[in-house]
Amino acid sequence: MLKVAPAGETAADATMRRRVRTSRQLLVLALILALAALLSLSVGPSGTTLLALPRVLAELVGYSAKTDGHEALVLLDIRLPRTLLAIYVGASLAIAGAMMQGLFRNPLADPGLIGVSSGAALAAVALIAFGETHAPALKEALGVHAVPIAAFVGGLAATAVLIGMTSGKRGVSTATLLLAGVAIAALTQALMGVAAYLSDDRALRDLTLWTLGSLAGASWTKVIGALPFMALLLILLPRLVRDLNGLLLGEAEAFHLGIDVRRAKLLIMLATAAAVGAAVAVAGIVGFVGIVTPHIVRLAAGPDHRFLLPASAMLGATLGLAADIVARMAVAPAELPLGIVTALIGAPFFLHLVLRRGVHG
Amino acid sequence: MASAPAPAIEADGVSFEVGGARLVEGVHLAVRAGQVMGILGPNGAGKSTFLKLVSGELEPTSGRILFDGVPIARAEPALLARRRAVVPQSSQLTFPFTALEVVLLGASVPGFGHARDAVAAAERALKRVGLIELAERRYTELSGGERQRVHIARAICQIETAPRRPGETPLLLVDEPTSNLDIGHQRLVLSAIREIAAEGAAVLAVLHDINLAAGYCDLLALLRDGRLIACGPPAEIVRNDLLSRTFGCEIDANTTPANTPFVLPITRDAVEGGQAAARVR
Numbered sequence: 001m002l003k004v005a006p007a008g009e010t011a012a013d014a015t016m017r018r019r020v021r022t023s024r025q026l027l028v029l030a031l032i033l034a035l036a037a038l039l040s041l042s043v044g045p046s047g048t049t050l051l052a053l054p055r056v057l058a059e060l061v062g063y064s065a066k067t068d069g070h071e072a073l074v075l076l077d078i079r080l081p082r083t084l085l086a087i088y089v090g091a092s093l094a095i096a097g098a099m100m101q102g103l104f105r106n107p108l109a110d111p112g113l114i115g116v117s118s119g120a121a122l123a124a125v126a127l128i129a130f131g132e133t134h135a136p137a138l139k140e141a142l143g144v145h146a147v148p149i150a151a152f153v154g155g156l157a158a159t160a161v162l163i164g165m166t167s168g169k170r171g172v173s174t175a176t177l178l179l180a181g182v183a184i185a186a187l188t189q190a191l192m193g194v195a196a197y198l199s200d201d202r203a204l205r206d207l208t209l210w211t212l213g214s215l216a217g218a219s220w221t222k223v224i225g226a227l228p229f230m231a232l233l234l235i236l237l238p239r240l241v242r243d244l245n246g247l248l249l250g251e252a253e254a255f256h257l258g259i260d261v262r263r264a265k266l267l268i269m270l271a272t273a274a275a276v277g278a279a280v281a282v283a284g285i286v287g288f289v290g291i292v293t294p295h296i297v298r299l300a301a302g303p304d305h306r307f308l309l310p311a312s313a314m315l316g317a318t319l320g321l322a323a324d325i326v327a328r329m330a331v332a333p334a335e336l337p338l339g340i341v342t343a344l345i346g347a348p349f350f351l352h353l354v355l356r357r358g359v360h361g
Numbered sequence: 362m363a364s365a366p367a368p369a370i371e372a373d374g375v376s377f378e379v380g381g382a383r384l385v386e387g388v389h390l391a392v393r394a395g396q397v398m399g400i401l402g403p404n405g406a407g408k409s410t411f412l413k414l415v416s417g418e419l420e421p422t423s424g425r426i427l428f429d430g431v432p433i434a435r436a437e438p439a440l441l442a443r444r445r446a447v448v449p450q451s452s453q454l455t456f457p458f459t460a461l462e463v464v465l466l467g468a469s470v471p472g473f474g475h476a477r478d479a480v481a482a483a484e485r486a487l488k489r490v491g492l493i494e495l496a497e498r499r500y501t502e503l504s505g506g507e508r509q510r511v512h513i514a515r516a517i518c519q520i521e522t523a524p525r526r527p528g529e530t531p532l533l534l535v536d537e538p539t540s541n542l543d544i545g546h547q548r549l550v551l552s553a554i555r556e557i558a559a560e561g562a563a564v565l566a567v568l569h570d571i572n573l574a575a576g577y578c579d580l581l582a583l584l585r586d587g588r589l590i591a592c593g594p595p596a597e598i599v600r601n602d603l604l605s606r607t608f609g610c611e612i613d614a615n616t617t618p619a620n621t622p623f624v625l626p627i628t629r630d631a632v633e634g635g636q637a638a639a640r641v642r
Contacts, residue, residue: 015461015480105453242469249466250453255418257519258442258470302499303456 022307025300029314033087036321040083041075043325045332048074082218083321088230089215089283089338090293090320091313092275095233097290098297098312099275102244102305103268104166106177107295108353111276112287114177115184116158120273120280121210122188122195123154128206129199144225152229152277158184159269210284213339215324222282229278236271237309244268244305286339288346289316289323295353367430369394369530369563375414375424377407377587384410386587387424392580394530397555397564399574401598402584403608408567409450409536411584415565416534417441429530442470443523445532446516450540452508454500460487460511461496467519482521486514489553491546505541513538513550520562531562537569551577571612575599575622583607595622 042050052071059072093111100109100116111117127150131139139146165180189211196207209217243264246254251261279286293316294308301307323341330336368391377385385407392398400408413419415426417433425432428444446467454463464486468479487493490510495503500511513535520531535554539547547570555577558564568574574581575595583590583598585607591598598604599622604612614624 015476105455107456242471245466245469248454248456248458249463250449252418253447253449253452255438256416256442256447256449257466258439260438298457302462303458304462 022301026307026310026314029311029318033314033318033321036318036325037083037087040086040321040325041079044074044079044328046070046074050075077220078218081220081223082215082324084223085215085218085226085282086320086324086338087317088223088226088320089279089286090289090323091317092230092233092279093286093289094293094312094316094319095237095309096272096275096279097316098294098305098308099240099244099268099272100290101294102247102303103163103265103272104177105248105250107298108291108350108357109177110288110291110350111155111272112285112290113350114162114181115188116155116162116272116276117280117285117287118185118188119158119161120151120155120277121285122191123157124151124281125192125195125207125210126150128210129195129203144221145228146225148225148229148278148281151281152273155277155280156269156273158188159272163265163269209337210280212337213284213286213342214335214337215283215327216335216337218282226278226282229274229281232274233271233278236267236274240264240267240271241305241309244309245303248303283338286320286342288342288350289319291353292346292349293319295349366394366528367427368392369396369429370415370532370565371427371430372411372415373425373427375411375421375426377410377414377419378422384587385414385421388584388587388589390582390589390592392563392565394561394563395558396579397558397566397577398580398582398592399566399568399578400582400584401568401571401574401607402590406584406607407587408584410587412447412534412536412565412567416445416447418447428532429528439471442519443473443525444529445534446519446523448512448516448533448535448538450536452512454508457499457501459497460492460500460503460507460514463500463511464514464518467515467517468522470519470523473522473524479518479522483514483518486517486521487511489517489556490514491549506543506546509538509541510546510550513553517553517557520557531557533557533562533564535564535566537567539573540569547573571599571604572623585609596620599624 038050048071053075056072056075096111096116097109100111100114101107124147127139127147131146142149161184162180166176192207192211196204199207243254243259246257246259247261247264249257254264255261294312297308297311297315301311323345324338327336327338327341370390370392372388372390375385375388376383388411390398400411402408410419414421417426417436420434425434427433433441461483464483465479468482473479484493484496487496490513492507492510492514495507500508503511516533516535520533523531525531533554538550538554542550551573554564554566566578578595580592581595581598582592583603590607591603599614601612601614604614604624611628612624613628614622616622
């Protein structure tokens with residue numbers, strides 16, 4: 001399909017035109033995200049809607065009207081942190097997916113599928129199951145950040161193993177990536193099984209939630225716990241855009257373009273672990289957001305990470321919110337785990353991509 | 362009168378060993394600003410390895426690579442990228458960048474100029490390789506030859522936008538730039554490379570085709586088993602004895618009436634046998 005440029009247009013004009021178009025697209029994505037966030041605040045099995053917000057706010061600033069405190073609890077302590085976490089989980093998983101795909105030069109890399117989420121979950125589970133009894137001082141010292149830090153370290157370890165296994169290869173085949181993911185997932189599941197076997201009932205329930213992925217336990221504690229990792233991700237991302245674009249050409253060519261490949265890979269690894277670690281810490285293993293989102297963005301606007309990363313973040317956040325609303329409402333007053341909703345949407349999509357692309361690509 | 366400036370690219374006794382195998386052994390070469398040097402040799406002679414040593418991708422086991430008389434050992438990747446651009450033999454790009462976006466990556470080195478200048482430079486580079494009509498086409502939809510030209514344009518764009526300091530010669534390193542091209546585009550690309558040299562760059566090109574190399578290069582270097590067999594102007598290099606020794610087979614060199622050296626890809630026997638067959642018919 002040949003795009004015909006308007007008569008007399010230079011490449012510079014076309015580039016400017018494309019920039020205007022992409023900033024418009026980002027604006028539209030931001031609006032859709034805002035709408036999804038409002039919807040997430042309005043919808044829930046308790047029946048409280050956003051209409052209660054003015055009353056709740058009035059109560060907060062002291063002009064107490066006749067509210068029963070229930071609405072404030074639902075909006076501010078249940079739905080608001082849950083909405084923020086859904087945004088964070090969706091955005092960071094989508095960004096992590098885009099980064100892994102760039103690093104491995106394979107659009108089928110997803111933190112959930114290639115074992116990064118499993119690594120993060122294993123470390124978090126180990127902390128939940130054994131932290132209290134075996135390292136109480138450490139858990140105490142880390143406070144609300146304990147689980148996110150454990151998940152970050154676990155994600156980092158899994159990413160390092162993956163990079164070590166695939167380093168120096170000319171593009172990593174889907175088969176290699178997925179098999180590595182299967183191996184890492186099998187290992188972590190076995191170890192999580194050991195943790196489950198050894199842990200008490202309360203830890204066991206937490207553990208089950210982890211592996212399915214859920215935002216049911218959303219709280220301000222979790223929002224604050226994950227905050228440093230969101231900050232780390234936001235600091236690292238702008239520095240990675242150029243490196244990721246260059247790495248799409250291959251590591252040798254990235255070096256020719258002046259990219260310090262070792263340093264770039266290290267930073268991408270850190271950013272991925274921060275994104276996945278914090279997402280796993282607050283929601284457990286949520287798959288497929290990282291593969292569906294960047295794919296849609298690339299179809300619409302190409303693989304330039306200057307656009308791909310922010311657009312994936314916003315679209316991923318929107319998908320995270322949408323999936324969580326479904327998780328809350330589909331079988332209300334009970335809940336579906338978020339990871340099951342994303343898998344129901346994402347797995348067929350993934351299958352379609354694999355069939356079209358083939359595992360050797 | 363000051364002494365002549367140092368060569369733009371100099372290999373000073375460069376050797377490279379990996380796992381006990383000597384891939385490059387004691388190579389001395391020099392390319393000056395404005396010159397195009399072609400590297401010829403059989404498969405596995407160490408041509409691509411030598412190019413990687415010059416680009417800084419590999420570190421020599423012994424010996425030095427110098428740009429304008431300054432050794433490049435342990436130079437930062439960004440610094441190297443300001444000095445030299447590289448066109449690799451093949452690329453791993455499978456993501457759907459447009460041709461223009463790929464060329465623009467050449468201008469994305471830190472410290473390089475502004476976006477507007479970069480787009481203009483990218484556009485000029487695409488024109489030079491005859492691809493401006495395909496600027497907005499997805500790279501993944503291009504043919505092998507078109508992709509190769511996109512990468513040459515990217516390297517040209519990198520050279521054009523690099524903020525070099527006075528006395529720094531732009532360097533272009535190309536590995537088989539014409540392997541996927543038809544004869545018309547081979548000429549187009551080599552002419553573009555000659556233009557870059559005419560504008561002051563030093564060019565080092567690994568080439569397969571002896572005739573193209575003889576026609577477009579100022580200097581030819583013959584490599585065999587990692588060793589330099591000979592180096593000099595085409596008229597001194599395209600000779601039966603040197604070529605036969607380098608390639609390990611009988612090669613019959615000749616010259617055109619305009620004194621350009623050339624070789625035929627078939628043997629003398631085949632030529633004469635063919636003529637005999639034609640006479641019989």
